[in-house]
Amino acid sequence: MLIRKVSSSDIDSMARIYNHYIATTTISFEELPVxxxxxxxxxxxxxxxxLPWIVLEQDGEVRGYAYANQWKARSAYRYTVEPSIYVAHEMKGKGIGRLLYGELLEILKSAGFKNAVGSIALPNPSSVALHERMGFKKVGEFNNIGFKFDQQISVGYWQLEFNS
Structure with a gap:
């Protein structure tokens, strides 16, 4: 397995990975394919x-990707990011998420970021477990804030404070 920076040749694979989650889960609140x-x-x-965007490649195929985006645009939030991670659905449970997230968090810490805030559509026990294994702590939850597939969905927030 190889974790590397994203390249233009990865785009189709990443769209395929992400569109699976749009079409079949409430993990993403998007409803139309990207x-x-x-x-x-x-x-x-x-x-x-x-900000970083990385992919995990195995046998020449992109099996997952992770990136960080701004938490909020105002300058006072400049040391806080919102990470996202997506793993090819057929590869779930094989440790790819942990490898990708570990690498992404190291990049962020090395770059001087102070906080990462993970947003998780609930229920999502595997994402909650991954975040907590990586050191995130639950800090809040908005009940029934989203609506997809004819159901209301709550969103929980997990925060990781990087040690200086």
Missing amino acids: STEEMTNRVENVLSLG
């Missing part, structure tokens, strides 16, 4: 902010 063009725009936006 095009290759839209995924390209998202990657370019993250990178233009100087």
